[in-house]
Every structure is written in C-alpha cells, then in structure tokens.
Amino acid sequence: MLHLNRVATAATISLALFSGIAEAGETIRIKDITGREVEVNVPVERVILGEGRQIYFTGALDTDAPFKRVVGWRDDFQKADLDGYNIYLQKFPEMAKIPTFGGMKDGTFDIEQAVALKPDVIIMNTEAKSATEESGYIEKLAKVGIPLVYIDFREKPMQNTDESMRIIGKLFGKEARAEEFVKFHDDQLARVTDTLAKAGDIKKPVVFMERAGGYSDDCCMSFGDENFGKMVELAGGINLAKDIIPGTFGTVNPEQIIASNPDQVIVTGANWELYVPGGAWVGVGPGADKAKAEEKLAALMKRPAFTGIEAVSEGNIHAIWHQFYNSPYQFVAVQQIAKWLHPDLFADLDPEATFKELHERFLPVAYHTGYFASLKAGL
Structure with missing residues (x-):
C-alpha cells in the first residue's frame, strides 16, 4: 500500500x-x-x-x-x-x-x-x-x-x-459522469455482441490485424488475444494471430499470413508525420484525407505478405484509427469491424453516428470524419 x-x-x-x-x-x-x-x-x-x-x-x-x-x-x-x-x-x-x-x-x-x-x-x-x-x-x-x-x-x-x-x-x-460513460460504452458494445448472440452459428471470417502497417519496413506487427485481437473476436471474426502471438503484441511473419490466407485485413494507422516523416503508414484519424489513406493502404497490400491472399482479391482491405487501441473509445472500433465482417447482419449499425454521439455527449471537441478507410476489389 x-x-x-x-x-x-x-x-x-x-x-x-x-x-x-x-x-x-x-x-x-x-x-x-x-x-x-x-x-x-x-x-x-x-x-x-x-x-x-x-x-x-x-x-x-x-x-x-x-x-x-x-x-x-x-x-x-x-x-x-x-x-x-x-x-x-x-x-x-x-x-x-x-x-x-x-x-x-x-x-x-x-x-x-x-x-x-x-x-x-x-x-x-x-x-x-x-x-x-x-x-x-x-x-x-x-x-x-x-x-x-x-x-x-x-x-x-x-x-x-x-x-x-x-x-x-x-x-x-466525477463518479456519476464516469458511470454515464461506462453505460454508453457497454450499451454500444452490446449492439454488436447481442446481435451476434441472436444470430447463432454464423461463418466467422479470418482476420489479420496489422498493427501500424507501414510505420516501419518490418512485416508484420499484430495482436494476440487482446486489444484489437480481442475486438476482432467480439465483432464476430477469428483473429489470425490469436494462437501465434502469446501476449497482447507481437509479430507474424509473411509466410504465416500467406499460409493462413485471411478473409479480411485491417491495418491500424494514424498521422505519424512527427514519428516517421513521409512514411508508408496509413493516416486515418480525425479529418484525414480519405483518398490519400486509400492510396497508401493499397500500396501496403503490394508487399509479399499479401500477394494472392483472399482478402486482397476480394477487396476486403481496411484501415482503422490506431488510437482505438489505447483509449476508452474501442467500442466504436468493434462496431466498425463488425460491420466490415458481417455487412448484412449489421446493415443498420452506423459506427460513425456512434462516434459522433460520443463526441456530442462526452467530448470537448467536435467530431471529424476520417477514422476508417476501405479498398474495393481490384485496387
């Protein structure tokens, strides 16, 4: 003590x-x-x-x-x-x-x-x-x-x-305020988990979460059975690295990615100009340039680890704001991942609206779009 x-x-x-x-x-x-x-x-x-x-x-x-x-x-x-x-x-x-x-x-x-x-x-x-x-x-x-x-x-x-x-x-x-936030957090998370529970036995796509793709030349950092890895599971997916990485953070080699042939790839990114000026990272985040983010995301998929995998050929490639991994807003990420993995099941779910409501109710700054990006097949 x-x-x-x-x-x-x-x-x-x-x-x-x-x-x-x-x-x-x-x-x-x-x-x-x-x-x-x-x-x-x-x-x-x-x-x-x-x-x-x-x-x-x-x-x-x-x-x-x-x-x-x-x-x-x-x-x-x-x-x-x-x-x-x-x-x-x-x-x-x-x-x-x-x-x-x-x-x-x-x-x-x-x-x-x-x-x-x-x-x-x-x-x-x-x-x-x-x-x-x-x-x-x-x-x-x-x-x-x-x-x-x-x-x-x-x-x-x-x-x-x-x-x-x-x-x-x-x-x-601020106990009352904290409880208000916790309730909002849990209620929004339940919109995903309750829907999946009611859906029963559904096909769960294999997802490779790349942590900070393009931040360095190394490939590829990812998540074990926690953080974004756990978010994937909660969103109705199978985290490719769950049984490869023993802790929260680790690395998956390119051969493992190719052999696992993931159905979806999600890359975390942010504006890291002060860390890696002009880097290959995907600059998603508040107010981000969507077209530029998509261009950099497409470039990352040309690396050897992603050649010929199902996710690339089908266009199931996405980028998500890295800072969801270190903030109390991660329920927004779970909603967005669920919508990517099961678009029909979550057709009425709007993660952007959820994040906007979070800003309006709890945060001191206005909401700006730009936290997510996706590629279409063939790009």
Whole structure:
C-alpha cells in the first residue's frame, strides 16, 4: 500500500470504502487496475498524466475544461495523434504550455520535475509498471506524498476500460459522469455482441490485424488475444494471430499470413508525420484525407505478405484509427469491424453516428470524419 504524508482517519477511509463515493477533501483508499491499494486525497486538483493520450479519458470526464487538472503530461499526444492534437490545440491553446515529460519505459521521465509540479496524483498506464517498479519511483514519490495510480486501456482494454473509467471518476470526483460513460460504452458494445448472440452459428471470417502497417519496413506487427485481437473476436471474426502471438503484441511473419490466407485485413494507422516523416503508414484519424489513406493502404497490400491472399482479391482491405487501441473509445472500433465482417447482419449499425454521439455527449471537441478507410476489389 502506498502511504502519503497526509493524514486520514480510519473512519474517513472506511466510509469511502463502503460508499465508493468521495466527498470533497477526503482521503480515500482506491484500488487501482493492478490491485494496488493507494490513498489519495480527492477530488484531485493537480494531475500528471503518464501519457498524453490520457486526455482521451480526461476529456470525457472534464468535458468543459479537459486540461484544468493537468499540470504535466507525457510528450506523446502530438507525435502519436497529430491530427487529434491539433484539433484540441485549436480549441484549447493553453495546452501547449503544459510541461511535458519523457516516458517511464524509456527512462526519460524526470521525477524531480514531477515533484516540483506538486501533483495530487500521477496516473500511469499499466505498461509502465515494470519500469516504474524497477526504478523505485513509487517509493520515491511516496516519500514526498505523491500517489501513483495505474489504469489500463491498452494491455487488456476490453477487460479494464470500465473499471479504469470508474477509478478516474473517483479521483476526479466525477463518479456519476464516469458511470454515464461506462453505460454508453457497454450499451454500444452490446449492439454488436447481442446481435451476434441472436444470430447463432454464423461463418466467422479470418482476420489479420496489422498493427501500424507501414510505420516501419518490418512485416508484420499484430495482436494476440487482446486489444484489437480481442475486438476482432467480439465483432464476430477469428483473429489470425490469436494462437501465434502469446501476449497482447507481437509479430507474424509473411509466410504465416500467406499460409493462413485471411478473409479480411485491417491495418491500424494514424498521422505519424512527427514519428516517421513521409512514411508508408496509413493516416486515418480525425479529418484525414480519405483518398490519400486509400492510396497508401493499397500500396501496403503490394508487399509479399499479401500477394494472392483472399482478402486482397476480394477487396476486403481496411484501415482503422490506431488510437482505438489505447483509449476508452474501442467500442466504436468493434462496431466498425463488425460491420466490415458481417455487412448484412449489421446493415443498420452506423459506427460513425456512434462516434459522433460520443463526441456530442462526452467530448470537448467536435467530431471529424476520417477514422476508417476501405479498398474495393481490384485496387
């Protein structure tokens, strides 16, 4: 358990545990997504985000002022989602002044800078856990009264998204708002899973999910039985790499793809101009140029791993926004994948409308199309 230099009475902690709802200024004991029990004074007013893309959930809870608690964040938002970053920057120019950090995993996190910002909590993704523990950051932060809380939208997002949103809701004093989001998330996911359950025994196409296709010359990164791999299964498909990749992320060699002859190929992409200028990646995302995305997607299908496979000859080639893999919006991706895999069964389902409703109800910026692209047969 992580102890702070703040004092909380046993009665206060017990009340928080039984009620699950924090009153202003009380210290509660929160169990983070890894099972650690952490004492935090809530609602938090000063937050360091261990990843810039955590603004995806901050914006869903602090919709009117998504940066009001953020006193520092990792420097990945602009690099990993340039189009999304620019949309937020246009509406919230003050975000450019927020101090940025390197990552825990790559050893560039500046703990002295973090302490100087006097955060009430640091929110980290679970993938940083090993590096955080090895460096002794948790103990160092505890000595100056700064708690660290883990959440997860990436390693096991379909399992941990709802609970992660509830944890953040407690930290922010936005429990009701978090529950509203969770209900919307679950209801929209059920539109796919309930329909598939009622359909009974249907043919499930084999799907190859390529992670960040064209980001590098390597072929081909993919997903095991989690993240986009799990989304494929929920959408009524068979994830080609499920039994090849033992963890969440890994690689499938070209020969395995050709031998498996997938029915559908889905490539994740985003605007990675700051990471790989002029790269072969497919720039889908908010406001993306659809024609350019389709052109780059077609070029990727000329690589040896995809020559002669069923998906290419039938034109079942798609691109999807990479950041669904690391945000609480992944139910939109499940809807879109389901529509690609079973167009007749999901003829009335409109993932674009779902994502637009999510923006209108929960997010501080307007919806922009461009998150998906597909090729037609023969291209």
